[in-house]
Amino acid sequence: MELWKVKGNTFCIDTGISYIPFYMINERDIILLDTGWAQADRVGLEGIFEENGYQVVGILCSHAHVDHMGNCQYFKEKYQCVVAMSELEALLCSSPVNLKVYYSSQTLAQVKKNLGHMICKADIRIPKDQEKIQIAGVEFRILHTPGHSPAHICVVTPDDVAYLGDTLVSRDVMEPAKLPYEYILKEALKSNDKLLELGCSKYIVAHKGVYDEIKGLVSENRKLHERNAERVLSLIDHSMTREEIMKTAMEKLKISIRSVSRYLTLERMLNTYVEYLHDTGRLDLIMEDGFLKYRVK
Template sequence: MRNELICAGEKTYYYAGLYKIGVYKTDETNVCLIDAGIDEEIAIKLDRLIEEKGWRVSLIINTHYHADHCGGNYYFQKKYNCKIYASKMNAALISNYDICPAIVWGATPLTVLLDHYYYTKSTIAEDIEGKELPEGLSLINLPGHAISMIGVRTEDEVIFLGDALVGVDTLKKEKITYIYEIGDYLSSLDKVEKLSAKLFIPYHSEPVRDIRELVRINRENVMNNLKRIKAICKTPRHFDDIVREFFNDVDMELTLYKYNVKGGIIKTYLTYLHNTGQMETECMDNYLMWQTIG
């Protein structure tokens, strides 16, 4: 991964490290970041590159509240007193980070799980709706990966996609990636497929000029996981049994951390199947059993 800023248009740059952070020039000296990296270490690396150019950060737009996107907020807000904008729900979460880990775990989170992917300091973020955006920026609603996630388009025809989709390498390694709501996620993929731009920048993979192939691969991954979970639940299964079978199927080894994150994603899939009438539940011998309908 390169520690450098790549120029993607007259005003648009991106950080070419592990996280593809957008850097958009709003005038001669000020920049707006699109997401902010996972932690202070990344923030400092990016800030050095920004300082070398003689720029300063006056605004951060967070695509969503996940810590790998807003973990750098604290450093930048402290140093530049910059504003932070996100969609209403995400602004509320970024400003009150203590509640965020509970979204996946479904209860007060286990302290041992609170690493920098999962927890960060709260920063003061505001609802982006009604705010005047820097000239040349517009927003694209892309819910699904996270509630009310947004993408950002720049006037150089570059689109920062947040986590609307992931790269091929990630899918090969992870098999099942984080989604908050499957129906929204699939609709957002359909939307992304129809967007036109000179460059598409997913946060976790290399930028591409044509996004359609990556959309197809991500959609296929979701469909395969839906099929896999429906097949597992052909006979009534309780949740831990489904997790076990899924992990066996895709050759992953369970850990507490994976149980939390991947287990949460499997629950998201089960919820989607239940909400769309493809799955039912029944209590048997004090187990909650999930069974595919039809």
């Protein structure tokens, strides 16, 4: 893992697959913006904190995905720090049953086994109309950007550096990402446009880049999603159930699935686009032979 200064007191850790920013209050105390994967990142992050004599005094979490809050509760207990999240996602992460509301394709037992480490008692819940927050005496601006997750937030540090979490993907990630996941793509695209109002001096994208301006990237992300939506639309050549669309996607996009978890992941990604096509009036949902099917309008 590498560590470097982005601007002023805002720094970034490169975990290999993502950037985790942090704000330095003084030589010892830091506020983390997201906490990475539990398995892949915990030891590396702890190593960096130990090496540099850092004490985590606060965590500001962009959204409740396993690669962003994998160590939230662990660091909260280890460093006795405060955790802040959007109100809705704090509620989702407050118990296994609540988490299942969001991860509904998994059984409660699977949620406990696979995602139990995401359960976290947030100390500060940020309502959707609140645009500033104080943590350990430091004020951060909050931009609410729902879409990628139900209540995703972007955070602007006092150095005028915006951490965009997963609101956008960087150019490096665009090509290999066959179908990026969004909880509600139509809302995510509205949130992407909101980013243009930020007017910050630097922007950090979790997966994975630092930019001086993001106008071009916002438009490239929109094009990527529209292109993917068209690809999914082209798979539907007759009225099809969701499972038939999945099967056709695996064949035509040459995606091989050998495990239940990979199947569920692909299903979530594909649903992003099927629902978007339905939301934007390009697909109809009909009943045919006792099955729910999608048909091109």
